[in-house]
Amino acid sequence: MTSSTDTRRKTADIIFGALRDQIMSLELLPGTKMSEAEIALKFGVSRQPVREAFNLLGNLDLLDIQPQKATRVQRFSLRRIAAARFERLAIELEVARSACRNWSSVHAPGLEACLSAQHTAVETTDAKLFHTLDAKFHRLIFDVAAPPLPFARVLEKKAQVDRICVLSLKDAEEMATLVADHALILDGLTRRDEAGLDAAIRLHLSRIDRTIAAVRAAHPDYFDD
């Protein structure tokens, strides 16, 4: 077999990853105009790989490519966010239902451990750790629901929402609320109560609406609409 560790990445992928991280971390603010030539110069490569990276980022709605005019870091859009939110809600609901049907007590320890770790993250007000544990929690449920299914691709639209969450405060009170939601979700799973689980998921995902509204009030110039 050829190399097990396929470290051979195309330069276009490297550019793509670097720009994506900068956009997602808001190191590059929404509305910033990007230049193929400028980026190419900065990375010391030709314009072609930069161009490919731009197209990839455009497909993820992270760049707004206006032919012959300019390409800018995509602003937030209530429309796009609503679409991503709807899609994620639909997926998470069905994932939860599937997990409910596949549930057995062997799955409990992992989720309980993740939940208790979240409690400590709240006590220390460690927002970054909490974000990681939050993602892990949803991931664990996904694994219960449909192990063979690819996780990343299904929720790749999540980027539209994740980017905005960087601006949220993530204070202790808000994190505590989210942890309580998680506890409710885990409770619904253990009791195999599909109706209760459905309500818990909807409540949990509805939390981001307030976050979005708050960010929009604080940074209206980051929004398209």
Next chain:
Amino acid sequence: MTSSTDTRRKTADIIFGALRDQIMSLELLPGTKMSEAEIALKFGVSRQPVREAFNLLGNLDLLDIQPQKATRVQRFSLRRIAAARFERLAIELEVARSACRNWSSVHAPGLEACLSAQHTAVETTDAKLFHTLDAKFHRLIFDVAAPPLPFARVLEKKAQVDRICVLSLKDAEEMATLVADHALILDGLTRRDEAGLDAAIRLHLSRIDRTIAAVRAAHPDYFDD
């Protein structure tokens, strides 16, 4: 230069659309090896726009691009199909629930007209017309559920399944079954019976499993796994 129709679309998009249609219609069979140079020659353009089109098709899992080796028309994969099916089921279920809540009698005529048109399509065994009407039916429900949301993007993964359906027989009996499913769904909507609607959607989408199994039995060489 192909300035016959001075389209605003860039040539890469034209190549992309043409190849996508050929792949979706199975004019290009799974496993067929593609060559940038060959396609470029055939369309009378340079290799660069062809390359971009390849990348776009690769993002949709319609092409299997193996760097420095070859790029082939993606074979069917039970894994990918299962993922696409799961995703679509989740979306359609939530769409139906949302439509159920937004339902009013003004929506009935459009769906009923589409349904009756489907009946005539079955009587004339017009598979192509039926396929169009089937898509329209689901689209109409989507419009009831969430008018401002983009329809195409949400279900773009549908391509993974649509391509395989070209190989299905679409005989009168099968079409009649699907129309009956649609009637059941419309009935659930008009009665605003969420539980019944849920069951009807799940039954309807489960029909494709038999189709996939039949195609896999008839053409095992079109599959990866």
Next chain:
DNA sequence: TGCGAAATACTGGTATGGTAGTTGACAGAG
């Protein structure tokens, strides 16, 4: 001074040449 038109300085898109890497076949050795 106000305003419109032309020149200019960008942008993204395309064509072409060259490079690195993989595959497959074929010739020669065991």
Next chain:
DNA sequence: CTCTGTCAACTACCATACCAGTATTTCGCA
């Protein structure tokens, strides 16, 4: 006959140059 090493013919990828639009500036004129 089998195995192996070398070479030729592909492949995708990157760099460079050029083209075609669009926004902005600037200069001439009223």
